[in-house]
Amino acid sequence: MSSNEVSRRNFLRVAGLAGTALCLGFYFPSSAEEATIINTNGAADADIEMNPWIYIHTNGKVTLFNHRAEMGQGSYQSVPQIIAEELEVDLKDIIVASAQGNKKYGNQVTGGSSTIRSGYKNLLKLSATARVMLITVAATKWGVPAGDCYAESGHVIHKITNKKFHYGELVEEAAKLPAPKDVVLKKTSEYKLIRKPLKRLDTPMKTNGTAIFGLDKKLPGMLYAAVERNPRLRGTVKSFDDSAALKVPGVKRVFKVKMLVFKTYREGVAVVATSTWAALQGKKALKVEWDDTGFEHISTPVIYQRQQELLKSSEGLFLSKQGNPNETLGKSKDTLDVVYQTPYQSHSPMEPVNCVAHYQDDKLEIWGPIQAPDWVQDYISTEMKLPREKVIVNMTFLGGGFGRKAFMDYPHEASVISKEMGTPIQVIWTREDDATQGPYRPGISYRCQGAVTNGEITALKFRMCGQNNDHWRNGAKSNQANRSTSEGFLKPYYESIKDVSFAEVQFETPIPTMWWRSVYASTNGFAYESFLDELAVQAGKDPLDLRRQHLKDERSQKLIDKMEEVSGWKNRKKNEGYGVAITECFASTVGQIVKVSKDQNGKLKIDQVWAVMDCGWYVNPDIIKAQVEGSIVMALGAATIHEITFKDGLVEQRNFYDYKMPRITDIPPIEVHIMENTADAGGVGEPGLPAFTPALTNAIFDLTGTRIRKLPFDLKNI
Amino acid sequence: MIKLNINQKVHQIDADPEMPLLWAIRDLVGLTGTKFGCGVAQCGACVVHLNGEAVRSCVTKLKRAQGQQITTIEGLSENNDHPLQIAWNEVSVPQCGYCHSGQIMSAAVLLIEKPNPTDEDIDNAMAGNICRCGTYPRIRKAIHMAAEMQKKGGV
Numbered sequence: 001m002s003s004n005e006v007s008r009r010n011f012l013r014v015a016g017l018a019g020t021a022l023c024l025g026f027y028f029p030s031s032a033e034e035a036t037i038i039n040t041n042g043a044a045d046a047d048i049e050m051n052p053w054i055y056i057h058t059n060g061k062v063t064l065f066n067h068r069a070e071m072g073q074g075s076y077q078s079v080p081q082i083i084a085e086e087l088e089v090d091l092k093d094i095i096v097a098s099a100q101g102n103k104k105y106g107n108q109v110t111g112g113s114s115t116i117r118s119g120y121k122n123l124l125k126l127s128a129t130a131r132v133m134l135i136t137v138a139a140t141k142w143g144v145p146a147g148d149c150y151a152e153s154g155h156v157i158h159k160i161t162n163k164k165f166h167y168g169e170l171v172e173e174a175a176k177l178p179a180p181k182d183v184v185l186k187k188t189s190e191y192k193l194i195r196k197p198l199k200r201l202d203t204p205m206k207t208n209g210t211a212i213f214g215l216d217k218k219l220p221g222m223l224y225a226a227v228e229r230n231p232r233l234r235g236t237v238k239s240f241d242d243s244a245a246l247k248v249p250g251v252k253r254v255f256k257v258k259m260l261v262f263k264t265y266r267e268g269v270a271v272v273a274t275s276t277w278a279a280l281q282g283k284k285a286l287k288v289e290w291d292d293t294g295f296e297h298i299s300t301p302v303i304y305q306r307q308q309e310l311l312k313s314s315e316g317l318f319l320s321k322q323g324n325p326n327e328t329l330g331k332s333k334d335t336l337d338v339v340y341q342t343p344y345q346s347h348s349p350m351e352p353v354n355c356v357a358h359y360q361d362d363k364l365e366i367w368g369p370i371q372a373p374d375w376v377q378d379y380i381s382t383e384m385k386l387p388r389e390k391v392i393v394n395m396t397f398l399g400g401g402f403g404r405k406a407f408m409d410y411p412h413e414a415s416v417i418s419k420e421m422g423t424p425i426q427v428i429w430t431r432e433d434d435a436t437q438g439p440y441r442p443g444i445s446y447r448c449q450g451a452v453t454n455g456e457i458t459a460l461k462f463r464m465c466g467q468n469n470d471h472w473r474n475g476a477k478s479n480q481a482n483r484s485t486s487e488g489f490l491k492p493y494y495e496s497i498k499d500v501s502f503a504e505v506q507f508e509t510p511i512p513t514m515w516w517r518s519v520y521a522s523t524n525g526f527a528y529e530s531f532l533d534e535l536a537v538q539a540g541k542d543p544l545d546l547r548r549q550h551l552k553d554e555r556s557q558k559l560i561d562k563m564e565e566v567s568g569w570k571n572r573k574k575n576e577g578y579g580v581a582i583t584e585c586f587a588s589t590v591g592q593i594v595k596v597s598k599d600q601n602g603k604l605k606i607d608q609v610w611a612v613m614d615c616g617w618y619v620n621p622d623i624i625k626a627q628v629e630g631s632i633v634m635a636l637g638a639a640t641i642h643e644i645t646f647k648d649g650l651v652e653q654r655n656f657y658d659y660k661m662p663r664i665t666d667i668p669p670i671e672v673h674i675m676e677n678t679a680d681a682g683g684v685g686e687p688g689l690p691a692f693t694p695a696l697t698n699a700i701f702d703l704t705g706t707r708i709r710k711l712p713f714d715l716k717n718i
Numbered sequence: 719m720i721k722l723n724i725n726q727k728v729h730q731i732d733a734d735p736e737m738p739l740l741w742a743i744r745d746l747v748g749l750t751g752t753k754f755g756c757g758v759a760q761c762g763a764c765v766v767h768l769n770g771e772a773v774r775s776c777v778t779k780l781k782r783a784q785g786q787q788i789t790t791i792e793g794l795s796e797n798n799d800h801p802l803q804i805a806w807n808e809v810s811v812p813q814c815g816y817c818h819s820g821q822i823m824s825a826a827v828l829l830i831e832k833p834n835p836t837d838e839d840i841d842n843a844m845a846g847n848i849c850r851c852g853t854y855p856r857i858r859k860a861i862h863m864a865a866e867m868q869k870k871g872g873v
Contacts, residue, residue, distance in 0.1 A: 203806060204807055275733070351816045623810075629852060634851075661848045664847070664854040
C-alpha cells in the first residue's frame with residue numbers, strides 16, 4: 001500500500017465518507033501553472049500526491065473540500081456556486097467541508113483576494129469533467145451517443161426518450177473512468193447560477209449560533225490558556241511571580257512560553273486553567289518583569305519625524321521609473337511637493353485570535369481561525385521539530401481575518417502550551433492583547449511631487465517611507481524596493497504621463513507589521529489619488545475629466561462612464577462636494593465617488609457613496625456588493641475614527657473604547673455597481689477599500705477647500 | 719452551585735459567582751453561539767436576554783444572572799425562524815458572522831419594544847453592536863424587513 005493510498009483512506013475516514021464515490025481532484029505538475037484534473041480513485045496507482053476536491057456519492061450528494069478559509073468573504077458560497085454550475089447539481093446537494101492545510105491543495109493562503117481569481121478556472125474544469133464522465137456512463141448504459149444526453153439538477157437525461165439517471169446511480173461506473181481532457185466549458189451566457197445573487201449558504205448557521213469559529217472549538221479534556229506577553233512587543237521575561245495567579249480557583253499551572261515573531265522570540269507567561277475566565281483572572285494576577293534590551297522604545301511622533309526627514313534627503317530604491325521625473329520637475333515652473341501620512345492600524349477582527357492545539361505522541365493537531373493553513377503546517381513543523389505529516393491543521397470559520405490570521409504566532413503558542421501540558425489547549429487572546437501586540441498595518445509617509453505644464457500633468461514622483469511587511473519573510477532584500485510601493489496606482493497612467501517614478505525609502509522599527517485588508521493599496525491609494533486631485537486643481541481640470549483623459553483604455557473609460565452616470569457628477573449643485581478616486585487592487589479596479597455637504601449646524605456629513613467595481617468574470621454579485629460595502633466601512637474607520645499610536649515603545653490603545661470602531665450610526669448610504677465583462681477574474685474581498693478615503697477627502701476639498709493629507713482626521717471637525 | 723435557567727433549561731454550575739455569564743454559558747454549559755469580542759461591554763457580541771432585556775453577558779456576573787430567565791441565540795427560536803433570522807437570511811446580512819448572534823439578540827429586544835422601528839430607533843438600539851465586516855446597511859434593511867414580517871403576522 002503506498003502512502004497515497006493511506007492518505008486517501010485517512011481522508012475518507014476524516015471526512016466521514018464511506019462506500020463508493022466519484023472523487024476528482026487536481027494535481028499540480030511541478031512544471032505547470034495549470035492544474036491537471038485526475039480521477040483520484042486511480043491516484044494511488046499513478047503515485048501522485050493527489051488532492052481530492054469533490055466527492056460525488058452514491059446518493060447523489062456532493063462533498064466539496066474548500067481549500068480556502070471562510071472569513072466573511074464568501075468562499076463558502078462562491079466556490080460551491082462555481083461547482084454547481086458546471087457539474088449541474090443543485091446547491092442544496094453540496095456539502096462544504098474545510099480542507100486541512102496541505103501542500104497538495106496548492107497555495108491555500110486566503111489573502112490577496114485570491115480565492116476565486118486563482119482557482120475558478122480549475123474549479124470550472126473540474127466540475128465539467130465530472131459532468132462529462134457521468135454523461136459518458138449514462139450514454140453507455142443506454143447505448144446512445146453521449147451527444148444526445150445532457151445533465152441537469154443532478155441527473156443525466158436522454159434528450160430523445162427523456163430517460164433519466166440520478167448521478168448517484170452512475171458514480172460507481174464513472175469512478176472507473178480516466179478523467180477526460182479538454183472538456184468544453186459553458187459560455188457566460190449559458191450560466192444558470194454563476195453571476196446570480198444567490199443567498200449565502202453559511203447564513204443560517206450564522207443566525208442561530210451553530211457556526212463553529214475557532215473560539216467555539218472544544219475537545220474533551222481541553223484546558224484554557226491566557227498569555228501575558230511583553231508589552232513592548234519583543235523581548236524576554238526577566239522574572240515572574242505567580243503566587244497570586246496560582247491561588248485563582250481553576251488555575252492549574254503557570255509557565256514561561258516563547259514564540260517566534262519575525263526574526264526574534266517573544267516571551268510570555270502562560271496561565272493554564274479549567275475555564276477561560278479562570279485563565280484571564282490568573283493572567284491579571286501575574287507580576288512579570290520584562291527585559292527588552294536591544295529594542296528601541298519608539299514613539300509615534302518620532303516615527304513620522306524620521307520618515308519625513310528621510311524623505312527629504314533620500315531618493316530611496318526605485319521600484320519603477322520611466323522617463324526622467326527629476327529633470328522635468330527641475331525645469332517646470334508649476335510643481336507641487338507635498339507629504340501624506342497614514343497611521344498604524346490594528347486588524348481587530350471581531351473574533352480575537354485563538355487556537356486549539358493537541359500535542360500527543362509526537363503528533364500535533366491544530367484547529368483555529370487560520371488564514372494560511374499550509375503556512376501554519378510548514379512553520380509549526382519547523383518550530384516544533386515535527387515532520388510535516390505529523391502536523392494537522394484544521395480551519396474553522398474565521399470571525400474576521402483581514403490579514404491578522406495569516407500570522408503564525410497564535411498557533412505556535414497553542415502548540416507550545418499543549419506540548420508542555422500534555423492536554424488539548426485553547427489559547428485565547430483578549431481584545432487588549434490584540435490591540436497592544438499587533439502585528440499592525442504599517443504607518444507610512446509619502447512624498448508626492450508633480451509637475452503641470454500647459455494644463456497637463458507632465459511628471460509624477462512618488463516616494464514611500466514605511467515598514468515593509470515582507471521583511472519578516474524571505475521575499476524582501478535590503479537592496480530591493482518594497483514590491484508594493486506602487487500598489488493601488490492604475491497602470492494606464494504610465495501610458496499618458498511620460499515621467500513617472502516610484503521609490504521606497506527603507507525604514508524599520510521593532511513594531512511587528514502584517515498585511516491589512518488591501519495591504520499597501522489601502523494607504524497608497526489615499527496618497528496617490530489625493531495627489532492626482534491636487535494636480536487636477538493645479539491644472540484647472542475637473543477631477544473626473546482628468547481621469548478620463550489619462551485612463552485611456554476601454555475598461556477604464558467604461559468604468560468612468562458608469563461612475564458619472566450613477567453619481568450625477570455633472571449635475572452637482574454648488575453646496576455639494578463631490579470627490580472621485582479610482583484604484584487598482586489585486587487585479588480589480590474600483591472607482592468611487594463620495595458626496596458630502598454641511599448640515600444646518602455646519603457639520604460635515606457624507607451624503608452618499610457610489611462604488612463601481614470592475615473585477616472581470618465574477619460569481620455572485622450580491623457577495624461582491626457586500627464586500628465593497630464592508631470595505632468602505634472599514635476604510636471609513638481607518639480614515640476618520642481610529643489609529644494605533646506608540647509611546648515609549650508601548651501601544652496606547654487597549655480596547656474598543658480607545659480604538660473605536662465605526663458603528664451603525666456612522667454609515668452613509670452606499671450604492672455598489674458591478675461592471676459586466678468576462679475578462680479574467682480579479683479580487684473582490686479587498687479592492688473596494690482603497691478608493692474610498694481619497695474620494696472622501698477629495699470631496700471635502702471640493703466642498704471646503706481643505707486638503708486633508710494626514711489620517712486619521714476628525715470628520716466632525718472640518 | 720449556581721442555578722442557571724438558559725433557554726428554558728436548568729443548569730447547575732460549579733463556578734465563582736463573580737464569573738461573567740458569558741464564560742459560564744460558553745465554557746461550562748457549552749453553548750458557543752454567544753461570542754466574546756471585548757470583555758468590557760463595548761462591542762455587543764455577547765448580548766443575551768436576561769428576563770427579556772438585552773444584557774452584555776461579558777460583564778453580567780453569575781450572581782446577578784442566577785435564577786433569572788436567560789435566552790441565548792440558540793434559544794431565540796426553535797427552527798431558526800424568528801423574523802430576524804429569516805430576514806438575516808433573505809438579505810444575506812452576515813459576512814464572517816461572528817457578531818451576528820449579538821446583533822440579532824439586540825434587534826430582537828428592539829422589535830418587542832418598537833415593533834415598527836424608525837431608522838433612528840434602529841440607530842439607538844444597535845449602536846452598541848460592532849460589526850468589523852461593516853454589514854450595517856444590511857442589518858438596518860433586515861430589521862425593517864423583520865418588522866414588516868412581524869406586522870403581517872406571517873411568522
